[in-house]
Amino acid sequence: MVNQTLSDLSDMAFATSVVVYILAMLLYFAEFASGKATDNVAENAEPARATVGLGGVATKEPGSGPVVGRLEPEPRKPWSERFGGMAVAVTVLGVLVHAFSLITRGVAVGRVPWGNMYEFGSAICLVAVVAWLVVLYRQSRAVRKPTTAPKLRGLGGFVLLPATLLLFLSGTALYATASQLQPALRSYWIWIHVSAAIVSTGVLMFAGVASVLFLVRLRSENDPGEPGRIGGRLPSSQVLDRFAYRATVLIMPVWTFAIIAGAMWAEAAWGRFWGWDPKETCSLIAWIVYAAYLHARATSGWRGTRAAWINIFGLAVMIFNLFFINIVISGLHSYAGL
Amino acid sequence: MNTSVPRRVLAFLRNTWRGLTSMRTALVLLFLLALAALPGALLPQWSLNRRNVETFYDNHPTWAKVLDSIGAFNVFSSVWFAAIYVLLFVSLIGCLVPRSAEYLRQLRARPVRTPRNLERMPHHAAGTVSLSPDEMSDFTRRRLRRWRVSESTEQDGTRTFSAERGYLREAGNLVFHFALVGLLITVGGDQLMRYEGQVVVQADGSGFCNSGTFNYDSFDAGLTVDGTNLSPFCVRLNDFDVRYLHSGQPERFHAEIEYQSGEALDNGNWKPHDLRVNNPLRTAGDRIYLTGNGYTPIFTVTFPDGTQRTKKTQWQPVDTTTMLSQGATKFDRPGMSNEQRRHNNQLAITGLFAPTASLDGKVLSSRFPALRDPMVAVDVLKGKLGLAGSTGQSIFSVDQSLIDSGELNRVARENLAVGETIRLDDGTTIRFDGVQRWANLQVSHNPFQRYVLVFAAAIVIGLGASLSIKRRRIWLRIKPLAAGSNDTDENASAAGGTTGGASVEIGGLARTDQAGYGEEFTKLADELLGSGAEPTAGSSGTASPGRSS
């Protein structure tokens, strides 16, 4: 039976996390807007990248060795960077509250917390934001930094924007009160298949955002006279392209697995492993588009801009698959609780 | 120059083949495949949902006709869809065969020679070490143990190492693509050999045997199946039960079945199985699924001459949330020897059944899907039903044209609770005895299914290997310092470069689009140069940002 107290708590945490994310997004954008626009050339000249430690000793920049005598106080960080720092902290807070919301929902109904559209939407966003934090974290630890922290944080707002939109949509139009699952969904496969699908969608969302920003950035790089209000402040196009590519490459096997696990579940639940149900078909289409993306990366003339467009198209198919197919088209997957 | 016709034809064929097996073609075909599948997701399909297609026909008659004629309601068995994937797979095989050959050749080949200018490599580092070139070579050999290495010594005593790693990437890629072909073939084979039967079974211990297609209400099979060699087993349904939540949402469907297969068929042993959604019965190479359920109102007709007939015919749910059902229970009048008269004196009880009745005046509807207060609202029809011979007559309804032509007449209309009776003017009585459940069972046979799964697993593994493994190279050039070559810079000597020391230059290259070699290279270079070494200040390696990390 449903634990009402916990489910109310979960709803509250959900609403709170949306507010916290919006705050984080505003902070990211504040940093972004007040930061300096630099073009690619300036970024390439940054010394941080040239620091390849040899012999185990990191090569120091001249003058950065220990100073003898009176120490100058560390200069205060500019406001923009402090916004950025706060944005990251607030994002972490948002993730914690958000995760709490999902967990309490799961405990309240005594099942996995991804049994209807509201819960999917919420879980997908959580994955997307976590993916973003992982990128930030790895970047902060990397030996060779392809971009600077403020520039990287410039992406934050653009990741949180679709995430908060999707969350908002899930919490309003798609909201479903906490309830039991229908029999078809009561299977251990919901753990395997749906969680793989959620993780894939969340990470691909990050990849799609990176590809969109790649295109924006490329425009400003190709027009050196005017760095562009948005483009000039983003990490270099190569960095963005690599984010998109690595995220896609990382998740492609998972997405493949999600589809296959879905087929195995269908074999147990619906009597056949593949039946061209609209959801199955659309998942396959998305998969083929991502396969096309990977091929495009290996085809001369298709790398770069065209590949980025394919990646964006792939995300569009994923989103279409999530919303349109579940809600509008009647198929076996129309369990969405709407 | 005149080229002969056969040569031109050959050249044309060769070019076509090259074009077909090129990456660009694969890309275009992949796109086409995605595009062609799209109507299959967006438009209703005959094979999935006849009723939706018919609705579409009603709403957009002209469009529907056009779409149907190009196969848009039958995408996955249409010619153009097949054409695209056949082309794609021809292209794929044409691409795979030479790639496999190339891969085998590479496996036997030695890593490429160390290039003259390592500074030009995307990854580069240099320094001096206090080890002698021999010691340094030993150290390098040990450090590169898991790489494929080839070594050589140049005339001036310079040692070069050339190493490569990540050959499994291409293997994974080939496994992945071959598994795609395997998947297609096994799915195709399955299509030929599969069968699927649907049968309604009353939950009163009734059953059926998979002994022939005539035991099924509907049967659908691949081309090579003629219905004679079905896997032998029998199933009977003892009890069926659905639990509902307060909201009316079903919580659990549960069919208690017993089955026998193999030897048990001869010795008559029945084994129980808990048939539930997500828990099919797997026996004799077939699977038995629970795919539907409904109610069977039971009627007993007592004819004027005193003969009684009881019939259990399943009715069909019209609304799955309340299980309001409709149907037609049909009776032949017994004891009539004249064929003609018998056919003109048939009875049909048609109408609605509600498991939990809710009456609005006399109009019956259902409030809840479970059996709480069952009631039927029936029309009793008398006359000619056309039971025998008339093909395509639904068991859930009577032939409307017979009513329209006056051959079938309504003789009563009543609402009945369980135990209530209607008396017709000729003295016939009809009693609503009670309700029983039925379940729809599906029998599926997919002999290739397990091979499909094997290839699917190979796809995931191959893809994982192909996308996570980096094909990468590293080169070293180790020069003895004592050689006094002009490479030796002052810092190195100042750092105590003894005659045993060596200057080391390292270059690295990731051979694929795979970003992410930078970190590994940096670490490796650090280790190699750190083997009792001093860094050469100023000659730190720089990697261009596009390739590194």
Ligand code: HEM
């Ligand atoms: C049935 C259609 C096909 C599908 C679904 C498909 C799918 C894929 C996928 C998902 C990858 C990424 C794995 C990786 O990068 O290692 C890939 C890579 C690749 N595919 Fe295909 N492929 C198909 C047909 C083809 C064809 C016809 C060719 C030959 C022209 C081809 C050549 C390649 C090559 C060379 C790569 C490696 C690309 C790289 O190194 O990044 N594929 N394919």
